[in-house]
Amino acid sequence: MSLKKNASEIDSSSVELSFHGYLPQLLSRTFRGQSDLLYELERKTSIKDLIESLGVPHTEIDRIIVNNANKVDFSYIVMPADRIKVYPVSSQTDFFSPSRIRPALPHGFKFMCDVNVGKLARWLRIFGFDTVYENNFEDDELAEMASKTQRILLSKDCNLLKRKKVIWGHLVRVNDPIEQIVDVVQLFQLERLIQPYRRCLRCNGQLLRVEKEKVDHLLEPLTRKYYTVFHQCNTCCQVYWQGSHRSGMEANLQAVLGMCRETKSIM
Ligand SMILES: [Zn+2]
Structure with a gap:
């Protein structure tokens, strides 16, 4: 598969991809920011592998539509001349209903945080969400445990989120922990579920x-x-x-809650 040079129109050997929302920003450096791409197919490939080879982890995708008609799942084999539209997860995504893309979340919002988002894990616990965080897990263990315990895996690592075992996840794209928690609260519509001071900050116990x-x-x-x-x-x-x-925390907490309620999203 390669970029079709100097091509302006789709033909029988290429496919057209349209990335919506924030997805163009996740594309690998060569294509970053481009919402429409033409590709020449050189081998048989699933749509998951094709999209992830371009840089976008499957966890960020809400739906894929082929040729303006068919919603497809990740195993769909891409055909020449396909026109493929890829849409991101958003605050409109219903994570509790099954879709072509992924099964429904069975037990409410539970999280697992990669080592690169430790402060986000702390904020999630402050807000009362069941959040597993250990700084000594390997990527294999994280993916396996998140899947087995039906948790949403939060990470800044695209390659971790591309693993097949990861069913639910989210790519954290900002560095500031406050922006991270606001992003997660807004994306998963968590505001009404926040119950501060119900979780141990040390171990996630109740x-x-x-x-x-x-x-x-x-x-x-x-x-x-x-x-x-x-x-x-x-x-x-x-x-x-x-x-x-709560020492020194209450004012921060109220400020962050206020930011979560703002309609403006960083997405
Ligand atoms: Zn504890």
């Missing part, structure tokens, strides 16, 4: 209300003196109180 007497022996003298409401992680037993979990 925080449960605990009587002060039960954790009294774990408290510093000033904490014991000034606080009465405590929560404890059901996994690692870390104790949280208003001054621990």
Whole structure:
């Protein structure tokens, strides 16, 4: 497969590809920013392999339409003279209904974060979302675990998201953790599901209300003196109180929530 030089019209040996939304920005350097491409087919190829060879991970695709009529899945074998339109996932995508592209998310929004988006993982936990993050997972393990536990894999690594095992995922395209969490909240329409301070920031366990007497022996003298409401992680037993979990965080949290509600999306 190669770029058809000096071609202005589709012919019997080439295919036409149109990338919509932000997808042209994901194309490999040679083609970046171009929404319409003509290709000469040199071998039999699935549409997944063709699109990913151009740089776009399959996780970013919402639907593919061939010859203005047929919605196809990733196994579709590209035919000469095909006209292929590729549309990105967006806040309009219904992740809970099956499509030609991928099965429905079965158990609500659960996430797995690659090592390159650790601060995004922390924000997701602050907002109460079940988020697995370990900084020692290999790519194979990440893809396998995300698939097995039916989580959305968040990463800045295109090649990780191109793996077949990855069913649900999202390419994080910004560096600032605040922009990252705003992007994820807006894309997956998470705002109404946010429940701050329900997850342990250390281990992702659930925080449960605990009587002060039960954790009294774990408290510093000033904490014991000034606080009465405590929560404890059901996994690692870390104790949280208003001054621990929320110190300096509440103002940030409200600011980020405000940004998530803005209609302007970075996508
Ligand atoms: Zn914990």
